[in-house]
Amino acid sequence: xxxDLQRYLGLYVSEAxxxxxxxxxELVRLEQASPGAEQKEIVDTLFRHAHSVKGMSASMQLExxxxxxxxxxxLVAPFRADPARLDPAAVDLLLAASDALQGMVQEAATGLSPxxxxxxxxxxxxxxxxxxxxxxxxxxxxxxPAGAPAGPAPGDPASTATPVAATLAQPAEAPPSRGxxxxxxxxxxxxxxxxxxxxxxxxxxVKKLGALGAVAQSKPSVDELRAGRIPGKKLAVLLDTxxxxxxxxxxxxxxxxxxxxxxxxxxxxxxPAPAPAAAGREAAAEGRRTVRVRTEFLxxxxxxxxxxxxxTARIRELGRALPPAARxxxxxxxxxxxxxVKDLHDKVMRVRMTPLSLVTExxxxxxxxxxxRLGKxxxxxxRGAEIELDRAILEELSxxxxxxxxxxxxxxxxxxxxxxxxxKPATGTxxxxxxxxxxxxxxxxxxxxxxxxxxxxxAAAVARxxxxxxxxxxxxxxxxxxxxxxxxxxxxxxxxxxxGRGVGLDAVKRTVEGVGGALEIDSAPGRGSRVTFxxxxxxxxxxxxxxxxxxEVLGVPIAKVHGAAQVTLSRLERSQGTPVIPxxxxxxxxxxxxxxxxxxxxAGDERAIVIADGGDPGRVGLAVDALLGQHExxxxxxxxxxxxxxxxxxxxxxxxxxxxxxxxVPRLLGx
Amino acid sequence: xxxxxxIVDDAIFMRNMIKDIFSGSGFEVVGEAANGLExxxxxxxxxxxxxxxxxxxxxxSGIEATREIVKQDGKAVIVMCSALGQESLVMEAIEAxxxxxxxxxxxxxxxxxxxxxxxxxx
Numbered sequence: 001x002x003x004d005l006q007r008y009l010g011l012y013v014s015e016a017x018x019x020x021x022x023x024x025x026e027l028v029r030l031e032q033a034s035p036g037a038e039q040k041e042i043v044d045t046l047f048r049h050a051h052s053v054k055g056m057s058a059s060m061q062l063e064x065x066x067x068x069x070x071x072x073x074x075l076v077a078p079f080r081a082d083p084a085r086l087d088p089a090a091v092d093l094l095l096a097a098s099d100a101l102q103g104m105v106q107e108a109a110t111g112l113s114p115x116x117x118x119x120x121x122x123x124x125x126x127x128x129x130x131x132x133x134x135x136x137x138x139x140x141x142x143x144x145p146a147g148a149p150a151g152p153a154p155g156d157p158a159s160t161a162t163p164v165a166a167t168l169a170q171p172a173e174a175p176p177s178r179g180x181x182x183x184x185x186x187x188x189x190x191x192x193x194x195x196x197x198x199x200x201x202x203x204x205x206v207k208k209l210g211a212l213g214a215v216a217q218s219k220p221s222v223d224e225l226r227a228g229r230i231p232g233k234k235l236a237v238l239l240d241t242x243x244x245x246x247x248x249x250x251x252x253x254x255x256x257x258x259x260x261x262x263x264x265x266x267x268x269x270x271x272p273a274p275a276p277a278a279a280g281r282e283a284a285a286e287g288r289r290t291v292r293v294r295t296e297f298l299x300x301x302x303x304x305x306x307x308x309x310x311x312t313a314r315i316r317e318l319g320r321a322l323p324p325a326a327r328x329x330x331x332x333x334x335x336x337x338x339x340x341v342k343d344l345h346d347k348v349m350r351v352r353m354t355p356l357s358l359v360t361e362x363x364x365x366x367x368x369x370x371x372x373r374l375g376k377x378x379x380x381x382x383r384g385a386e387i388e389l390d391r392a393i394l395e396e397l398s399x400x401x402x403x404x405x406x407x408x409x410x411x412x413x414x415x416x417x418x419x420x421x422x423x424k425p426a427t428g429t430x431x432x433x434x435x436x437x438x439x440x441x442x443x444x445x446x447x448x449x450x451x452x453x454x455x456x457x458x459a460a461a462v463a464r465x466x467x468x469x470x471x472x473x474x475x476x477x478x479x480x481x482x483x484x485x486x487x488x489x490x491x492x493x494x495x496x497x498x499x500g501r502g503v504g505l506d507a508v509k510r511t512v513e514g515v516g517g518a519l520e521i522d523s524a525p526g527r528g529s530r531v532t533f534x535x536x537x538x539x540x541x542x543x544x545x546x547x548x549x550x551x552e553v554l555g556v557p558i559a560k561v562h563g564a565a566q567v568t569l570s571r572l573e574r575s576q577g578t579p580v581i582p583x584x585x586x587x588x589x590x591x592x593x594x595x596x597x598x599x600x601x602x603a604g605d606e607r608a609i610v611i612a613d614g615g616d617p618g619r620v621g622l623a624v625d626a627l628l629g630q631h632e633x634x635x636x637x638x639x640x641x642x643x644x645x646x647x648x649x650x651x652x653x654x655x656x657x658x659x660x661x662x663x664x665v666p667r668l669l670g671x
Numbered sequence: 672x673x674x675x676x677x678i679v680d681d682a683i684f685m686r687n688m689i690k691d692i693f694s695g696s697g698f699e700v701v702g703e704a705a706n707g708l709e710x711x712x713x714x715x716x717x718x719x720x721x722x723x724x725x726x727x728x729x730x731x732s733g734i735e736a737t738r739e740i741v742k743q744d745g746k747a748v749i750v751m752c753s754a755l756g757q758e759s760l761v762m763e764a765i766e767a768x769x770x771x772x773x774x775x776x777x778x779x780x781x782x783x784x785x786x787x788x789x790x791x792x793x
Contacts, residue, residue: 007691011684051727055754056682059775070756196755196774203762204771226762256771256785292683 005060006111012060013109016053020105023049023072023098027091028364030083032379039083046094047076053101061113065104068116071124072097078131085131092372093127095365096120182240184216185248188262191233195257199228202235205258208251213241233259238266293351298391301348302632308341309543309630317563352392356434356443357385359398363405363432370409377416377427378409384434389441393515393535397443400508404445404531405430407504412449412529422526424448439537446530452523454480461486481521485509544652544662546628547610549594550603554624555633555652555662556612562619563611564627570605581621583611590621596668597647615666622665633662646670673699674790677717679710679733680725680752689723689752692779698786707731714740714747721786722749724769726760734764741768748789752777 023046030042054069075094079086097120104114189205191198203225206218216238220230241248245263252261312334319330364380371378389397413419413428420426434443458472461483472480485505509519516536523529544555545564563583572579572590580587588611594603607623614620633652642648647668648661676698680686683705690700702717704710706728714722722740726733733751740747751764751772761772771789773782 005688008684008688011682011687015682015684048727048729051754051757052682054756055725055727055775056685058754059685059688059777061776066754073756197758197761200758200761200765200772204765207765226759228758254788254791256788 008060009109009111012056013105016056016065016105017102019049019052019056020098020102023053024095024365025361027094027098028368030086031088031091031368035084039086040080043076043079043083043086047073047080050076060108062104062108064113064115065101065108068097068101068104068121068124071116071121071128072101075124075128075131078128088372090127090131093123095369097124182213182242184266185213185239185241185245186262186264186266187237187239187248187252188260188264189235189237189252189258190260191230191235192257192259193233195233198233198257199225199230201255201257202230202233205235205252205255206237208255209237209239209248212243212248212251213239216240298348298352301351303630305341305345305348307630309338309345312338312341349390352390353388354391354394355386355388356394356441358394359401360385360432360434362398362402366402367405367409367430370406371413374410375415376409376413378413379427379429380405381429381431382433383431387434387436387441389535389537393517396511396515397533397535400511401432401443401445401533403504403508405432408445408447408449408529408531412447412451414450441535441537443533443535444530445533446528448528451525451527451529452481452484452521453525454523457481457483478520478522481523482509482519484521485519544631544633544660545610546631546660547593547608547622547624548626548628549597549624550599552599553628553654553658553660554593554597555631555660556610556622556665557662558630560613560665561610562613565609565611565621567607567609567623568605569607569623579623581609581611583619583621586619588619588621589617590623591669593622593624596622612665614669617669620665620669631660633660673697674720675699675701675717677702677704677710677713677719677722679704679707679713679722679728679736681705681728682725685725685752689782692782696783707733707736710736711739711743715743718744720748721790722747723773724749724751724764726751726753726757726764734760734767737764737769738767750786750789 026042026046026049030039030046033039033042050069050073054066054073057063057066057069072094075090075097079090100117100120104116107114187205187209189202191201195201202220203222206215206222206225209215218225218238219236224230225235239248245265248263249261252258315337316331316334319327319334322330360382363382367378367380370376408430409428413430414422414424416426419428428447428449430445430447432443432445434441436442454475454477458467458475458480461467462469462472464486466483466486467475472483475483485508512519512533512535518534520532520534521529522532543558545558545561546553546555548554565581565583567581567590569579569590572581573587574580575587575589579590581590582588590609592603594600603623603625607625608627609621609623610627611619611621631652631654633650642651647664649664649667650662651659652662653659674697676693678686678689678693678700680689686703686705690703693700698721701719702713704713708731710722710724710733711731724733724737728736737749737751740749747768748770749768751761751769752775753761753764753772754775761769764772771785773785
């Protein structure tokens with residue numbers, strides 16, 4: 001039965017990706033950690049992450065990834081003993097390697113089995129050698145000794161987690177004594193050629209024999225087995241035991257990968273049992289019980305709850321048609337149902353709440369990368385990362401916050417010598433802090449750099465033609481600073497590829513406003529800048545009813561929908577030429593939505609009618625091709641020139657990426 | 672009667688893979704654990720016939736968990752799942768009481784044959 005590895009690919013990609021992302025974050029933390037216990041702990045964590053990626057990739061038979069991850073592990077290994085030796089060049093190499101691995105994992109997600117970049121692998125191996133040799137005694141200089149192995153030997157002390165006891169531990173159960181004299185048995189074993197780790201197999205054999213008696217001698221010795229040496233894959237053990245030969249044979253039959261077993265009685269001898277070895281270390285911590293859920297499921301929950309709300313409303317509607325005597329019990333039932341569904345809705349919304357750390361954890365690494373490229377020194381402080389926001393908002397924020405941070409490093413923080421001249425510490429600080437204010441989350445990204453000059457921004461805006469000089473002069477400083485958000489306005493001296501082209505802040509502002517938030521900038525020359533994101537806790541989400549008109553999908557806010565019906569157009573009664581439909585004791589005029597919107601006419605006689613609030617004319621029926629169901633729409637404002645189209649109030653994007661316009665029915669009718 | 676198995680690995684997809692190997696081969700997967708701490712707890716609750724144990728895991732390693740489980744139950748059958756290059760760790764695990772080991776990438780036939788042998792059923 002061959003394993004179909006494809007089934008595990010999705011999980012492998014996400015888990016391996018997480019390990020690699022964590023690797024990158026820990027590495028940045030390491031550079032700023034205090035030497036000693038804290039650094040050691042981080043290096044151990046780094047090792048563990050690299051190791052996990054290696055093991056996972058090997059299981060998925062992704063050889064290229066496994067081998068590069070192995071090199072990564074090898075490079076981290078020398079630093080476990082002495083983390084202080086880690087220099088920025090090594091960190092750069094490790095970061096480059098983890099990035100390359102991330103890329104390879106993404107390729108694997110598409111079904112490929114990427115090969116490791118030979119040049120990178122070579123650099124990692126060489127660097128690993130270099131750092132290992134630096135640890136060698138002073139007599140060995142920087143160049144590696146001739147004949148050094150390309151990779152670590154299996155028993156390389158640098159890759160061992162803890163010092164191992166010199167003798168075998170006493171087995172948990174004492175060997176049964178039958179009152180017989182101990183006799184010596186010679187056990188000869190050959191390890192099967194197919195076994196990938198014959199020395200470990202040999203070690204296991206010795207251990208199991210040790211449970212049946214006392215091992216007087218073993219060739220190769222236990223220490224040699226530990227070092228990975230088992231010449232000819234043959235093992236010979238002299239065992240002093242009270243067990244019968246059959247018992248020993250039975251025990252050996254339970255061990256796999258043995259090609260040949262020979263048992264012989266030898267000279268009997270009494271031997272003392274080996275002393276029990278001390279137990280190992282404790283690595284206790286609290287385990288957290290969490291569950292992984294795919295984000296599509298969360299969106300699915302919300303959709304289903306939305307359907308429940310709609311279905312509950314329909315039942316309530318139907319109840320109105322019942323005779324008055326039957327209504328109270330039904331109303332009570334529906335009220336209860338509605339309360340439960342609302343509770344469910346609240347719970348689902350809470351599940352969507354995600355801590356800001358999702359966005360902030362990528363920041364230290366990003367700042368480091370930009371700073372290194374520009375020869376600046378920056379430290380990022382993060383506070384309030386545990387504050388939670390709706391996942392949808394958080395996902396929109398990731399790029400904008402990253403951009404603002406990069407801006408701060410690029411344009412805000414000055415070069416170290418300039419900072420010193422200005423009486424500031426050479427290392428700039430960017431502080432990212434979040435706090436809750438009633439129904440908002442305030443996220444600040446502040447730097448202690450050179451600040452922005454409202455005057456220069458005014459001049460740049462006027463030069464670009466965005467404002468006339470008089471208008472610019474009248475702007476208060478606070479609003480002048482926001483001019484930085486106009487597309488094309490950039491007062492950077494040199495346009496770096498990081499964030500100088502001036503297209504960034506306007507996109508940031510639009511994105512923030514798109515989720516219902518606001519952007520503020522506060523700054524003064526010489527005193528640094530602060531960009532403030534004011535964000536709603538949950539997204540401006542409006543339940544809409546999706547309808548199909550020809551090829552288009554449109555949305556009508558549920559709040560404005562009073563009912564729906566299925567009709568045959570030609571069968572409807574007419575009032576002054578307009579088809580009407582009875583609803584709630586009145587006759588409601590029916591308009592063809594396609595015609596109202598100016599879409600190419602289409603459709604058959606069988607239509608769905610949405611009865612909506614038409615503003616002044618009262619209720620109207622909109623004839624569409626089909627009702628597609630309810631959708632929790634994250635509303636985004638329309639930009640130029642769509643915001644001039646009467647009848648469209650906003651746009652939302654469906655899970656499948658399709659944009660859907662939301663209708664403003666009164667304005668549509670009025671046009 | 673199917674033998675009861677506890678699967679311990681911090682990677683979900685590994686646990687799924689191993690679960691699939693055991694299903695329908697005369698084994699019943701009765702539990703899973705994602706780290707050494709959970710492994711010891713689950714072992715105590717479930718008393719499986721066989722445990723597959725990853726070595727490097729957060730909070731508590733597979734070696735530590737093996738040690739504790741064997742201390743509770745001297746007859747525990749624990750098979751370590753390791754990657755190549757972890758030989759010294761596997762040996763440590765053997766010293767801590769592991770009954771056998773398998774090396775990734777593993778073929779399902781190999782896993783089943785090791786497991787059947789170590790349970791004395793070959």
